[in-house]
Amino acid sequence: MKKVLSLALAxxxxxxxxxxxxxxxxxxxxxxxxxGAASSxxxxGAEGGVFKIGGIGPTTGSAAVYGLATKQGAExxxxxxxxxxxxxxxxxxxxDQAEGEKGVSAYNTLKDWGMQILYGCTTSGSCAAxxxxxxxxxxxxxxxxxxxxxxxxxxxxxxxxxxxxxNQGTTAxxxxxxxxxxTKVAVIYNNADPYSTGIYTAFAAKASEIGLxxxxxxxxxxxxxxxxxxxxxxxxxxxxxxxxxxIYYTPASLILAQAKSMGYAPNFFGCDGxxxxxxxxxxxxxxxxxxxxxxxxxxxxxGSKDFVxxxxxxxxxxxxxxxxxxxxxxxxxxxxxxxxxLTPDMDAQTICEKMIETFTASDFSVDGLTGSGMTWSTAxxxxxxxxxxxxxxxxxxxx
Amino acid sequence: xxxxxxxxxxxxxxxxxxxxALGYTMVYGxxxxxxxAHGDVIMVGAYVSFYATSLYGLPTWASVLVAAIVCTVxxxxxxxxxxxxxxxxxxxxxxxxxxxxxxxLQNAAQLAFGSSxxxxxxxxxxxxxxxxxxxxVISGIxxxxxxxxxxIMIALTLFINKTKMGRAMRAVSExxxxxxxxxxxxxxxISMTFAIxxxxxxxxxxxxxxxxxxxxxxxxxxxxIKAFTAAVFGGIGSxxxxxxxxLLLGVIQxxxxxxxxxxxxxxxxxxxxxxxxxxxxxxxxxKKMNEKV
Numbered sequence: 001m002k003k004v005l006s007l008a009l010a011x012x013x014x015x016x017x018x019x020x021x022x023x024x025x026x027x028x029x030x031x032x033x034x035x036g037a038a039s040s041x042x043x044x045g046a047e048g049g050v051f052k053i054g055g056i057g058p059t060t061g062s063a064a065v066y067g068l069a070t071k072q073g074a075e076x077x078x079x080x081x082x083x084x085x086x087x088x089x090x091x092x093x094x095x096d097q098a099e100g101e102k103g104v105s106a107y108n109t110l111k112d113w114g115m116q117i118l119y120g121c122t123t124s125g126s127c128a129a130x131x132x133x134x135x136x137x138x139x140x141x142x143x144x145x146x147x148x149x150x151x152x153x154x155x156x157x158x159x160x161x162x163x164x165x166x167n168q169g170t171t172a173x174x175x176x177x178x179x180x181x182x183t184k185v186a187v188i189y190n191n192a193d194p195y196s197t198g199i200y201t202a203f204a205a206k207a208s209e210i211g212l213x214x215x216x217x218x219x220x221x222x223x224x225x226x227x228x229x230x231x232x233x234x235x236x237x238x239x240x241x242x243x244x245x246x247i248y249y250t251p252a253s254l255i256l257a258q259a260k261s262m263g264y265a266p267n268f269f270g271c272d273g274x275x276x277x278x279x280x281x282x283x284x285x286x287x288x289x290x291x292x293x294x295x296x297x298x299x300x301x302x303g304s305k306d307f308v309x310x311x312x313x314x315x316x317x318x319x320x321x322x323x324x325x326x327x328x329x330x331x332x333x334x335x336x337x338x339x340x341x342l343t344p345d346m347d348a349q350t351i352c353e354k355m356i357e358t359f360t361a362s363d364f365s366v367d368g369l370t371g372s373g374m375t376w377s378t379a380x381x382x383x384x385x386x387x388x389x390x391x392x393x394x395x396x397x398x399x
Numbered sequence: 400x401x402x403x404x405x406x407x408x409x410x411x412x413x414x415x416x417x418x419x420a421l422g423y424t425m426v427y428g429x430x431x432x433x434x435x436a437h438g439d440v441i442m443v444g445a446y447v448s449f450y451a452t453s454l455y456g457l458p459t460w461a462s463v464l465v466a467a468i469v470c471t472v473x474x475x476x477x478x479x480x481x482x483x484x485x486x487x488x489x490x491x492x493x494x495x496x497x498x499x500x501x502x503x504l505q506n507a508a509q510l511a512f513g514s515s516x517x518x519x520x521x522x523x524x525x526x527x528x529x530x531x532x533x534x535x536v537i538s539g540i541x542x543x544x545x546x547x548x549x550x551i552m553i554a555l556t557l558f559i560n561k562t563k564m565g566r567a568m569r570a571v572s573e574x575x576x577x578x579x580x581x582x583x584x585x586x587x588x589i590s591m592t593f594a595i596x597x598x599x600x601x602x603x604x605x606x607x608x609x610x611x612x613x614x615x616x617x618x619x620x621x622x623x624i625k626a627f628t629a630a631v632f633g634g635i636g637s638x639x640x641x642x643x644x645x646l647l648l649g650v651i652q653x654x655x656x657x658x659x660x661x662x663x664x665x666x667x668x669x670x671x672x673x674x675x676x677x678x679x680x681x682x683x684x685x686k687k688m689n690e691k692v
């Protein structure tokens with residue numbers, strides 16, 4: 001009797017674990033509803049069939065915030081495009097928990113499903129692993145947010161919608177000097193994260209080139225690190241008047257709080273990973289007052305309003321830059337398909353060659369939420385202008 | 400002065416490890432199993448306290464109480480469902496089950512609370528003490544955590560040494576079979592251990608998130624592992640050892656990253672752990688047990 005009971009309970013446990021994966025840990029069940037609507041519209045509205053887009057990103061695990069945002073942003077774009085008639089999309093989004101080996105198995109699942117174009121991955125580590133596969137199979141890949149150069153280097157089929165890490169680092173150093181934001185700079189970065197170290201390396205190189213003095217460089221080992229007292233004390237005692245934080249917003253929120261409690265008030269300057277700090281639930285936005293960051297997307301911008309409204313209606317939260325990158329990805333794919341005159345009956349390899357040709361064509365540019373007139377180099381890197389924003393009274397104000 | 404402020408930061412980090420380590424060591428000392436899900440029970444406790452305050456407007460003390468009750472129930476349920484059926488199984492099976500429970504709790508929390516981090520409002524409103532014109536700050540939460548650690552440590556020691564239930568726990572710890580023959584209800588004793596351990600986890604969760612205010616489903620896992628290390632460092636199973644181990648671990652981590660390298664902060668911690676275990680395999684305060692063959 002007891003065995004039966006424990007077996008039943010074990011089964012319940014297993015089912016709920018599986019439910020955890022299937023539900024994508026989405027806080028909004030409306031997300032699933034929206035994607036369902038998108039794919040059914042695709043099925044009914046298609047005359048010449050639909051393009052099968054495979055998506056990969058973490059919808060569970062510690063990076064789920066980013067994966068869910070890119071997934072949901074893309075869903076909004078697909079819904080809009082399918083409503084137009086014409087080219088129709090269907091997306092199958094697989095979870096990779098931001099891990100390379102899970103990314104590759106998600107990729108294989110999508111290949112079996114008949115994916116023609118790959119949208120993803122969200123994170124650089126997984127994306128580099130998947131890109132090696134897609135390069136061999138000749139499947140066109142566009143990532144919304146995997147910003148490492150490891151993702152694109154040597155692979156002509158992989159393109160990015162986000163800035164590369166080195167690009168952000170050099171731009172940040174130049175920006176600080178041009179706008180005279182600080183003279184003595186401290187850097188705190190995550191040395192286990194290729195995104196963070198990638199930006200730091202380029203930033204340090206550029207800084208020494210243009211004579212920006214870095215007085216303190218400290219690291220932390222993971223985004224779950226909670227104590228930054230050593231790093232801040234080091235920056236403070238070195239007399240830094242600007243602290244450069246090429247890191248994600250979760251550790252950054254702790255840094256801001258701890259700096260305040262030790263009475264240290266330099267300028268803080270972040271990159272696109274900082275975006276999202278203001279919408280962090282329960283965050284005291286007064287801590288971020290005066291925080292500067294470079295982000296390609298400002299939800300308060302006039303041009304983003306329509307997207308922000310739709311996103312909020314579907315998922316009950318304000319979209320961040322990852323969602324906007326995802327939205328732009330789908331529109332870039334859409335624009336390239338239109339321009340090249342592709343049809344859904346083509347195989348993935350043909351589509352791939354045509355897409356590469358179109359993306360690198362000199363007259364191909366896309367106006368998106370994260371930048372107007374985006375163009376791509378043959379290396380797969382995007383060219384667009386970053387926008388510097390400063391937090392003033394709890395909202396982004398363009399600098 | 401900088402050294403003093405590093406030391407204080409180390410103590411404040413260490414006191415959080417210590418309070419988590421107390422729960423670890425308590426369960427290990429009596430049930431002789433490593434409850435790797437302890438860190439995740441902490442996370443659940445913090446979430447319960449957060450929602451009790453933000454949704455139902457309960458005062459802080461009441462939200463801690465609610466969290467302690469929920470965690471107690473959760474801990475006892477986990478024990479009943481996942482560990483009790485394995486009472487006679489090899490300890491490796493129990494260990495793996497505990498890791499499974501840990502993942503289960505993380506994923507269930509992600510489903511229930513969402514994966515976005517939230518900022519936890521500090522449960523301690525007291526600003527702290529500023530010395531030497533604010534050059535040295537001892538935050539309120541550090542003081543409260545250290546005090547809570549000491550109180551819990553003393554209370555647990557008294558409970559285990561002076562009460563009937565405590566005596567039963569010691570008996571179960573020493574020899575389950577013999578304890579049962581002497582009329583000790585082994586199952587309810589172990590359940591009681593988990594109940595106390597989980598209630599402590601709830602308090603640790605609130606204090607952890609008050610000190611370092613981001614809360615997400617994976618919040619408990621890293622501090623959980625560090626606290627486990629602290630418990631081993633101090634001598635697993637020893638209650639004062641957990642406290643000392645936790646404090647030392649925090650201080651070593653901060654001083655190591657301040658004076659050696661921030662890149663090596665964790666490496667320094669574990670290097671010290673290895674040295675301690677080589678010299679004293681049972682940890683700083685651990686008792687040497689002679690196994691009779």
